[in-house]
Amino acid sequence: MSRHIAVLLTAALSCMPALAQLDVSALSEAYRAYDLGRNQGLGYADATDSAVLAWQEGGILKSYIDMWEVTRDVYWLDRVVEHFEMIASNATDPDGDGYLGWQTAEYSAGIAYAHRLHNVSAAEIGPAEQRIKVHERLGECTGHTYLIEFEVEPGQFRIRDWDTQEMVADAVTYDPAGTRVDQIAPFTFTLTGQTHQGDRFMVRTIAPQDVEHIAHEGMIIYPVARFIEAIRTTPALQARYGAKADAYLAFITRNVFEKNERHWVNIEPLGGAYRAGPWPTERAPNVMLPHNQSLSLGRAWLVLGSLEGVNPAIGERARQMAGLFHSLLMVDDAADACTWHYMDWLEYGEGLQTATEDTMHGHIDVGFAVEAARRGIVFTTRDMQRLANTWLKLMWNQDAERPRMAGRVDGTEPGKHPALLTSWTELAEWDPQVRTLARAAWAELDATEQARWAPTMLLCETRGSHPGNVTNP
Amino acid sequence: MRELWMLACLLLLLATTARAQLDIEALNTAYKAFDAGRRDGKGYSESPDSGSLGWGEGGVIASYAKMWEVTGDKYWLGKIRDHFRAIMATATDPDGDGFLSWQTATYSCAVAYAERLHNISDARIEPATQKNTNGKEAAKCSGHTYVIEFRDVSTAFNIIDLDTGETVAYLVPFEAGKPFAQIEPFAFSIAGEPKQGDRFLVRTYAPEGLEYTVHQGMFIYPVALFIEAVKKDPALQAEFGPDAETFLQFVNKHVFEKNEQDWLDMGESGGAYRFQPRITDRFPNRIMPHNQYGALARAWLVLKDVQGAHPLMAQRAEQMVRYFHTFLIHDEGKDAYNWSYWDWIEYGEPGRAFWEDTSHGTIDISLAVEAARRGVIFTDTDMQRLANTWLKVMWNQDTTAPMMAAAVDGREPYKFSPLIGDWTELSQWDRQVYDLALQAYMGHDEQNRTSWAPVILLCAKRAGVEPVPANP
Numbered sequence: 041m042s043r044h045i046a047v048l049l050t051a052a053l054s055c056m057p058a059l060a061q062l063d064v065s066a067l068s069e070a071y072r073a074y075d076l077g078r079n080q081g082l083g084y085a086d087a088t089d090s091a092v093l094a095w096q097e098g099g100i101l102k103s104y105i106d107m108w109e110v111t112r113d114v115y116w117l118d119r120v121v122e123h124f125e126m127i128a129s130n131a132t133d134p135d136g137d138g139y140l141g142w143q144t145a146e147y148s149a150g151i152a153y154a155h156r157l158h159n160v161s162a163a164e165i166g167p168a169e170q171r172i173k174v175h176e177r178l179g180e181c182t183g184h185t186y187l188i189e190f191e192v193e194p195g196q197f198r199i200r201d202w203d204t205q206e207m208v209a210d211a212v213t214y215d216p217a218g219t220r221v222d223q224i225a226p227f228t229f230t231l232t233g234q235t236h237q238g239d240r241f242m243v244r245t246i247a248p249q250d251v252e253h254i255a256h257e258g259m260i261i262y263p264v265a266r267f268i269e270a271i272r273t274t275p276a277l278q279a280r281y282g283a284k285a286d287a288y289l290a291f292i293t294r295n296v297f298e299k300n301e302r303h304w305v306n307i308e309p310l311g312g313a314y315r316a317g318p319w320p321t322e323r324a325p326n327v328m329l330p331h332n333q334s335l336s337l338g339r340a341w342l343v344l345g346s347l348e349g350v351n352p353a354i355g356e357r358a359r360q361m362a363g364l365f366h367s368l369l370m371v372d373d374a375a376d377a378c379t380w381h382y383m384d385w386l387e388y389g390e391g392l393q394t395a396t397e398d399t400m401h402g403h404i405d406v407g408f409a410v411e412a413a414r415r416g417i418v419f420t421t422r423d424m425q426r427l428a429n430t431w432l433k434l435m436w437n438q439d440a441e442r443p444r445m446a447g448r449v450d451g452t453e454p455g456k457h458p459a460l461l462t463s464w465t466e467l468a469e470w471d472p473q474v475r476t477l478a479r480a481a482w483a484e485l486d487a488t489e490q491a492r493w494a495p496t497m498l499l500c501e502t503r504g505s506h507p508g509n510v511t512n513p
Numbered sequence: 514m515r516e517l518w519m520l521a522c523l524l525l526l527l528a529t530t531a532r533a534q535l536d537i538e539a540l541n542t543a544y545k546a547f548d549a550g551r552r553d554g555k556g557y558s559e560s561p562d563s564g565s566l567g568w569g570e571g572g573v574i575a576s577y578a579k580m581w582e583v584t585g586d587k588y589w590l591g592k593i594r595d596h597f598r599a600i601m602a603t604a605t606d607p608d609g610d611g612f613l614s615w616q617t618a619t620y621s622c623a624v625a626y627a628e629r630l631h632n633i634s635d636a637r638i639e640p641a642t643q644k645n646t647n648g649k650e651a652a653k654c655s656g657h658t659y660v661i662e663f664r665d666v667s668t669a670f671n672i673i674d675l676d677t678g679e680t681v682a683y684l685v686p687f688e689a690g691k692p693f694a695q696i697e698p699f700a701f702s703i704a705g706e707p708k709q710g711d712r713f714l715v716r717t718y719a720p721e722g723l724e725y726t727v728h729q730g731m732f733i734y735p736v737a738l739f740i741e742a743v744k745k746d747p748a749l750q751a752e753f754g755p756d757a758e759t760f761l762q763f764v765n766k767h768v769f770e771k772n773e774q775d776w777l778d779m780g781e782s783g784g785a786y787r788f789q790p791r792i793t794d795r796f797p798n799r800i801m802p803h804n805q806y807g808a809l810a811r812a813w814l815v816l817k818d819v820q821g822a823h824p825l826m827a828q829r830a831e832q833m834v835r836y837f838h839t840f841l842i843h844d845e846g847k848d849a850y851n852w853s854y855w856d857w858i859e860y861g862e863p864g865r866a867f868w869e870d871t872s873h874g875t876i877d878i879s880l881a882v883e884a885a886r887r888g889v890i891f892t893d894t895d896m897q898r899l900a901n902t903w904l905k906v907m908w909n910q911d912t913t914a915p916m917m918a919a920a921v922d923g924r925e926p927y928k929f930s931p932l933i934g935d936w937t938e939l940s941q942w943d944r945q946v947y948d949l950a951l952q953a954y955m956g957h958d959e960q961n962r963t964s965w966a967p968v969i970l971l972c973a974k975r976a977g978v979e980p981v982p983a984n985p
Contacts, residue, residue, distance in 0.1 A: 136678030157798035162860040205609045238777040240798045305710030318660040318712045326630035326712045386633040
């Protein structure tokens with residue numbers, strides 16, 4: 041379908057009464073009922089795993105503050121309170137650094153170090169180090185030390201778990217030309233060279249450890265930051281929520297902001313970002329985080345940084361993150377749109393990048409840009425129009441009736457996602473077509489799914505109705 | 514003729530003097546009293562530390578075996594029995610390999626691995642691996658993991674203990690290449706130009722309780738002599754038979770079979786034991802120095818023909834004796850032997866250490882003596898050559914104040930007495946070994962002579978010197 045016809049059809053659809061008016065009250069009730077049916081209204085707030093809190097509970101928390109923004113019903117503020125107090129009560133400090141947090145081993149790697157001992161022969165084992173990040177057998181990594189030993193003769197070996205003294209494998213035939221050893225799950229080694237009776241090779245493994253992730257903290261904290269902002273900027277809410285907002289701010293300032301200062305890296309004059317922790321089983325310890333991970337928390341700092349009485353360093357970090365991310369956007373002149381990488385980082389003094397950002401992680405990046413633009417921090421209206429053009433000109437399949445969005449921000453992997461996606465739809469504030477496509481996607485949903493997506497759709501409507509209102513959410 | 518007469522009188526005088534000085538019964542009684550006063554007669558038998566058992570108790574229990582051979586007094590068999598019962602009682606199996614044993618961290622190392630993380634700069638940390646083998650220093654190692662981080666600036670770093678969350682060092686000024694030692698007992702340096710945010714990880718491994726074949730050998734060898742004596746003499750069965758059998762079964766399993774795990778076959782050269790495959794061992798999996806496997810090989814030489822001994826003992830004993838014999842170097846000029854403290858093969862290439870020192874050499878000589886006396890590899894010619902090492906290479910040639918060199922190559926200083934145990938057993942092949950030992954013995958006061966009684970009495974016996982009868 042030509043581009044011009046698509047634009048006209050979209051405009052026509054937007055005039056249809058059934059799509060033009062959303063019954064906020066009915067949808068609010070529908071979402072309330074939907075929410076209460078989710079683990080009896082607890083969502084995933086009772087989880088202790090940070091991955092669950094982030095990717096399951098984080099969206100729920102955001103939906104509450106979005107519903108507050110749309111409806112101004114304090115019920116939704118109460119939901120934030122109930123969930124966050126449960127989440128905060130489960131924060132712990134297992135690493136003894138003096139800061140509370142939430143941990144998961146979900147993204148941790150299994151590590152193995154292999155080396156020969158003082159053997160008679162010159163046979164070698166490789167690789168010296170392995171870091172397995174994703175593997176169906178990653179959960180089998182024991183963290184034990186193993187011995188590959190040629191106990192009886194050079195032509196066969198056994199594998200002993202040194203921690204338990206159990207034989208993992210016995211009488212395995214050895215070929216000096218190269219023998220694959222895969223009995224120490226999930227790792228694979230190769231032994232080469234002529235061995236001698238008595239030769240031994242040691243494999244030390246480290247099992248995936250529970251670590252803290254900035255991205256997860258961002259998913260949890262960002263909606264709470266908006267709660268704090270709502271309370272601080274709405275005098276009528278002070279009596280009921282003021283003390284809680286202050287307490288949450290104090291908790292976040294210490295256990296999230298101050299804690300993560302140790303992971304901060306300045307990339308002046310462009311700005312800065314967070315790095316991964318130094319934990320041995322991190323996938324890439326100390327690397328500059330992918331954009332979505334750093335910006336996940338950056339959104340909270342944008343929100344809190346604009347409040348009076350908040351540690352001014354919070355606002356400064358937000359500005360720096362906006363500056364760095366903005367500097368790494370690549371302009372597509374033809375579409376007047378932006379693309380960017382999933383990850384840009386510096387290592388060994390060199391600039392490195394991954395593939396183009398994908399749509400699912402990209403929603404966090406866009407959400408950051410939206411918050412920045414609404415607060416006049418780095419991102420301009422022009423920038424936001426370009427991001428909207430990314431959504432509409434690079435990623436959209438140009439089908440107004442059944443709009444589908446690409447899997448990546450450069451339009452590759454076409455047709456992978458609906459046009460109703462969290463944070464992407466907030467671009468409606470800068471381009472009404474975003475809202476039109478969201479409505480079309482909405483119309484395809486059944487009642488249950490409409491209830492589920494009500495907060496996203498309603499926020500899209502609300503933001504689309506108040507373009508450029510950056511300081512009064 | 515006159516000269517011959519004078520020489521005969523002199524020899525008679527010397528022999529009479531020697532016999533008069535070595536009153537076996539008196540020394541037997543004196544040594545019993547001396548031993549009873551030494552840690553209440555228990556020696557170091559109740560220690561759970563392998564090093565203490567080896568180097569402390571080993572000498573004590575060996576002295577009992579010497580006194581038994583010299584006196585035939587069952588009292589000494591009883592002492593060996595009592596001490597080994599206590600030693601067995603402290604054996605444990607912390608590594609879960611199914612074998613009881615004794616451990617010590619004294620000789621265990623502290624190990625550190627250092628690496629850069631995914632840093633912005635290309636600065637690197639050195640060395641990537643280090644081992645601290647100094648026992649006292651190594652003991653300071655926590656075994657924790659540390660992060661060295663240039664948190665806020667590139668000109669100074671903090672050190673965080675990841676295990677405890679504590680900051681070990683704060684804002685240490687950075688200088689490229691300059692060593693820093695806040696992660697004890699290691700020293701690192703960072704080369705290059707780090708950036709703010711750079712981090713380096715250091716993983717440490719603290720010394721751990723390790724099991725040592727040489728320690729086991731030091732006290733198992735005398736126990737082997739006990740077992741052999743009891744098994745061969747029906748008259749001893751009633752009193753010592755059950756213990757001998759218990760000891761033999763314990764040794765079969767928890768010493769012989771246990772050490773089989775670390776056996777290294779070197780083909781025609783023989784074979785020996787390797788060090789444990791532990792990161793904190795000084796040389797994990799390398800074949801042991803001669804004195805270390807030799808300490809235990811002596812026990813297998815003794816037990817190999819005892820009924821009930823592990824069937825592989827004879828083979829292992831022969832292999833170890835052959836391995837040691839292989840590395841003896843014949844000094845044709847002096848018709849003596851010298852040898853290295855340690856010979857090994859690694860990466861397919863031979864390696865060796867310095868010349869054997871006199872102290873560790875006592876165990877090598879003890880191995881050779883035991884082998885020769887049982888007709889395993891070492892011949893009388895070999896033993897005479899070893900005696901020549903003692904007398905022609907290591908002795909300062911001073912008959913009045915005889916002293917022995919620091920090593921088998923005659924390296925000075927002359928700091929060892931010719932009375933040093935086990936070297937003195939070469940008296941069986943050269944009487945002069947005994948003469949020098951006696952000269953040293955006579956230079957001691959009465960108390961010290963008592964402490965040396967087992968050594969000099971055995972030396973005399975092996976030299977064929979007749980004992981002083983109780984009632985001449």
